[in-house]
Amino acid sequence: MSDPAERPCIICVAITGSLPTKENNPAVPITLAEQIESTHEAFEAGASIAHCHVRDDEGRPTSDPDRFAALKEGLEKHCPGMIVQLSTGGRSGAGQARGAMLPLRPDMASLSVGSNNFPTRVYENPPDLVDWLAAEMLEYDIKPEIEAFDLSHIFQAKKMAEDGRLAGTPYVQFVMGVKNAMPADRDVFDYYIRTVKRLFGEDAPWCAAGIGASQIVLNEWAISSGGHARTGLEDNLRLDRTRLAPSNAALVRRAVELCGKYGRPVATWRQARQILGLRMV
Ligand SMILES: [Zn+2]
Numbered sequence: 001m002s003d004p005a006e007r008p009c010i011i012c013v014a015i016t017g018s019l020p021t022k023e024n025n026p027a028v029p030i031t032l033a034e035q036i037e038s039t040h041e042a043f044e045a046g047a048s049i050a051h052c053h054v055r056d057d058e059g060r061p062t063s064d065p066d067r068f069a070a071l072k073e074g075l076e077k078h079c080p081g082m083i084v085q086l087s088t089g090g091r092s093g094a095g096q097a098r099g100a101m102l103p104l105r106p107d108m109a110s111l112s113v114g115s116n117n118f119p120t121r122v123y124e125n126p127p128d129l130v131d132w133l134a135a136e137m138l139e140y141d142i143k144p145e146i147e148a149f150d151l152s153h154i155f156q157a158k159k160m161a162e163d164g165r166l167a168g169t170p171y172v173q174f175v176m177g178v179k180n181a182m183p184a185d186r187d188v189f190d191y192y193i194r195t196v197k198r199l200f201g202e203d204a205p206w207c208a209a210g211i212g213a214s215q216i217v218l219n220e221w222a223i224s225s226g227g228h229a230r231t232g233l234e235d236n237l238r239l240d241r242t243r244l245a246p247s248n249a250a251l252v253r254r255a256v257e258l259c260g261k262y263g264r265p266v267a268t269w270r271q272a273r274q275i276l277g278l279r280m281v
Contacts, residue, residue: 006263006265007226007264007265008264008265008266008267008268008271008272008275009222009223009227009228009229009255009259009264009265009266009267010049010205010229010267010271010272010275010276011046011047011048011049011228011229011230011231011252011255011256011259011267012047012048012049012050012085012207012228012229012230012231012232013039013043013047013049013050013051013230013231013232013248013251013252014051014209014230014231014232014233014234015035015038015039015042015050015051015052015233015234015248016028016029016030016035016052016053016055016234017053017232017233017234017235018089018234019061019234020233020234020237021059022059024237025237025238025245027233027244027245027246027247027248028237029233032054032067032070032071032074035052035054035074036074036075036078036079038247038248038249039052039075039078039079039248040078041247041249042232042247042248042249042251043079043082043269044249045249045253045256046252046255046256046259046266047082047232047252048081048267048268048271048272049082049083049085049108049272050075050079050082050083050084050085051087051110051145051230051232051234052068052072052084052085052086052087053089053234054067054068055067063097063098063100063101064100065100065101065103065104068086068101068104068106069101069104072084072086072104072106076281080281081269081270081273081281083107083108083269083272083273083278084106084107084108085106085107085109085110085145086101086102086108086109086110087109088101088102088109088110088111088112088133089110089112095129096129096132098129098133099132099133102133102136102137102140102142103136103140104140105140105142106142107142107143107273107279108142108143108144108276108278109133109137109142109143109144109145110144110147110173111130111133111134111137111144111145111146111147112146112147112149112153113125113130113134113146113147113153113156113157113160114130114149114150114152114153114156116149116150116178116180116182117180117181118179118180118181119178119179123149123181131165134165134166135165138165138166138167143168143171143276143277143278144166144170144171145171145172145173145207146170146172147173147175148172148173148174148175148192149175149178149181149182150181150182151188151191151192151195153172154172154192154195154196157172158170158199158200161200168277169200169201169204170200171206171207171276172192172196172200172206173206173207173208173230174189174192174206174208174209174218175208175209175210176188176208176211176214177210177211177212177214177215177217177218178211179211183214184210184214184217184218186221189208189218189221190225192206193206193227205227205228205276206227206228207222207227207228207229208221208222208227208228208229208230209230209235210235210236211236212236212238213236213238214236215231215235215236215251216236218230219231219254219255219258220258223255223258223259223261223262223264224258224262228267228275229255229258231251231252231254231255232248232251232252233251236251239251
């Protein structure tokens with residue numbers, strides 16, 4: 001493969017999440033129409049993956065498959081080619097309800113393979129639920145993105161790939177800067193990369209997400225190290241200490257600028273699909 005520094009960088013935009021509100025930042029897209037508009041703007045700015053949660057009419061997180069279906073349909077229509085990644089994360093519902101949207105066959109879904117602490121609670125991912133979500137993703141031909149909140153989660157992905165619970169090479173995302181979980185620590189980050197290369201091969205793609213002020217830090221570490229980058233209002237609401245981010249697209253542009261700084265082309269949706277082994281549309 002080419003020099004890692006010249007490889008296209010996939011930018012993922014996490015548009016909404018479960019927690020942020022309009023009170024936190026009026027740019028957080030909550031309604032379906034807002035989500036589609038915000039994603040479209042981010043897509044035009046260079047994002048090729050949309051990581052999606054949905055909210056109910058009161059703005060609370062939900063796993064309602066009908067809401068996910070409407071969002072997926074809207075994104076496929078207004079952002080043709082963009083990779084749609086639906087969240088099975090734990091804030092939006094308990095147990096198998098977290099995977100109720102998987103029969104929609106999105107391109108990708110997030111998959112947490114172990115538990116850890118979150119700011120105010122345990123992020124609970126019991127083995128039987130993880131196995132059920134992974135089995136659903138196999139059945140519906142969905143590429144999981146493994147959310148690694150901890151080193152053990154990378155090893156768990158390896159184990160699951162070895163025994164056939166995951167198809168192909170796991171695509172791992174390092175998540176750093178969640179309060180009460182792994183902070184943005186450069187030595188750990190470098191060790192995560194070494195571990196992914198050792199377990200999955202030198203050329204295995206990986207990505208990274210930082211929460212809050214760590215977002216820009218993780219963007220820079222990932223982009224300069226040959227990885228892929230996640231940004232968006234789910235993870236961070238601010239441009240800097242004094243300014244709220246005006247949109248998801250503004251955060252995408254920040255990542256695009258870093259790609260320029262390190263000589264990484266920004267992946268088109270076609271390149272992103274090819275890198276991740278996804279179907280072309
Ligand atoms: Zn999420």
